[in-house]
Amino acid sequence: MSQTLQALVKKIFGDEKTKQQFLADPDSVLRQFTLTEPEKRAVLSTHARLGLATSGPQLEASLKAADPWWAPEP
Amino acid sequence: MGSRTLTSVHNLGMWQKRQAEQLREEIEAVLAALPNEASFHDLVKRPLTHAKRGLAADSTHNQPWALLPLLVCEAISGHYEQALPVAAAVQFLMAASDVFDDLEDADCPESLSARYGPAMAINTATALLSLAQRAEVRLEARGIDARIVVRAVDAVSSFCINACAGQHLDLSPDSSTSISEDTYLRMASLKSAWALECACYVGTLLATANEELIATFALFGRDLGIAVQIANDIHGIGSGNDIAKRKVTLPVIYALAQTDGDARGQLERAFLRQAEFVPDAQEVRDLLFRTGAMHYATVIMELYRQRAGDNLSRARQAGANVERLKLFLG
Numbered sequence: 001m002s003q004t005l006q007a008l009v010k011k012i013f014g015d016e017k018t019k020q021q022f023l024a025d026p027d028s029v030l031r032q033f034t035l036t037e038p039e040k041r042a043v044l045s046t047h048a049r050l051g052l053a054t055s056g057p058q059l060e061a062s063l064k065a066a067d068p069w070w071a072p073e074p
Numbered sequence: 075m076g077s078r079t080l081t082s083v084h085n086l087g088m089w090q091k092r093q094a095e096q097l098r099e100e101i102e103a104v105l106a107a108l109p110n111e112a113s114f115h116d117l118v119k120r121p122l123t124h125a126k127r128g129l130a131a132d133s134t135h136n137q138p139w140a141l142l143p144l145l146v147c148e149a150i151s152g153h154y155e156q157a158l159p160v161a162a163a164v165q166f167l168m169a170a171s172d173v174f175d176d177l178e179d180a181d182c183p184e185s186l187s188a189r190y191g192p193a194m195a196i197n198t199a200t201a202l203l204s205l206a207q208r209a210e211v212r213l214e215a216r217g218i219d220a221r222i223v224v225r226a227v228d229a230v231s232s233f234c235i236n237a238c239a240g241q242h243l244d245l246s247p248d249s250s251t252s253i254s255e256d257t258y259l260r261m262a263s264l265k266s267a268w269a270l271e272c273a274c275y276v277g278t279l280l281a282t283a284n285e286e287l288i289a290t291f292a293l294f295g296r297d298l299g300i301a302v303q304i305a306n307d308i309h310g311i312g313s314g315n316d317i318a319k320r321k322v323t324l325p326v327i328y329a330l331a332q333t334d335g336d337a338r339g340q341l342e343r344a345f346l347r348q349a350e351f352v353p354d355a356q357e358v359r360d361l362l363f364r365t366g367a368m369h370y371a372t373v374i375m376e377l378y379r380q381r382a383g384d385n386l387s388r389a390r391q392a393g394a395n396v397e398r399l400k401l402f403l404g
Contacts, residue, residue, distance in 0.1 A: 006370065010332050013366030042377035046369075053369035056312040056359055
């Protein structure tokens with residue numbers, strides 16, 4: 001998987017200024033990284049559907065609300 | 075049983091119930107060939123009644139995984155009955171896989187191996203594997219060409235061998251300490267996504283000779299399976315179960331690669347199998363959220379889900395009616 005995608009997530013979670021910028025305008029942060037189109041789509045879609053995953057209850061609640069698919073273990 | 079064409083996707087409960095009932099009948103027909111030993115019959119049937127397996131009481135939930143071969147077959151040909159034997163076979167194989175997994179992991183007090191011992195569990199799983207083969211043979215009675223039957227049987231066997239290869243990687247002594255993200259994804263593809271990939275592959279094979287479409291649907295199943303595995307990983311960290319088991323999953327791999335200093339030390343202590351150290355699940359969970367590891371796993375899950383969606387779009391462009399399959403994308 002892309003090292004760039006890892007670097008993007010590390011930057012967002014490791015730098016408060018970047019995090020705020022991402023929350024306000026995700027595209028402006030994405031432009032600083034050379035992601036593939038599917039990676040960009042996945043980042044933006046995750047943000048739109050779930051926001052930033054910052055805590056267990058928040059993530060579980062977001063996944064359940066956004067997605068009846070959240071029923072793992074087929 | 076006459077052929078049924080696609081009806082309204084909005085009438086979801088009705089078609090799911092109908093297909094689930096027919097799958098149940100197919101599984102029961104195969105089980106009927108078991109020797110008349112009540113306790114053996116009961117033991118073999120039990121793993122099939124677990125949640126999301128073919129004889130589960132709640133088999134008509136939102137994502138009817140057991141029906142996947144039928145839905146793929148129907149999406150292409152408008153009919154699904156010819157896929158019932160392979161849908162049953164996949165259920166027997168998944169049930170056998172559940173029993174073997176429980177034996178290998180030894181972490182489920184409700185498992186057959188925990189309740190009846192490893193010998194009984196191995197015997198039951200072996201019977202389930204043989205029942206899968208008997209289910210596949212029933213394709214012939216559905217009027218499927220013998221060459222297609224052989225190809226379907228061969229494909230199912232190949233996916234099972236892949237699953238064993240993935241399990242081998244997972245059980246290897248150094249898998250918990252030196253696993254890379256690429257290895258993890260390969261393992262997820264082999265060990266976890268095999269059932270959905272297999273279900274889609276054989277479901278398509280029974281509906282068309284279009285090799286491109288067969289490959290497209292197989293990829294749909296594989297990508298969906300990997301997404302589901304990552305969802306399980308996220309859930310495993312959220313619940314604390316995978317932390318307690320020191321299971322190195324995608325969020326942990328990311329965190330180990332992207333952290334240093336105290337955070338890295340904490341992760342190494344928690345996951346690198348120091349038997350005397352009991353990790354604080356809440357602390358580890360917080361760390362995985364703080365470092366973005368959980369968010370990263372969520373993005374990768376989304377990436378695979380979108381890939382699955384792209385494959386469905388390609389199948390639709392090739393003429394398949396994929397409306398019901400969209401259920402699996404959420």
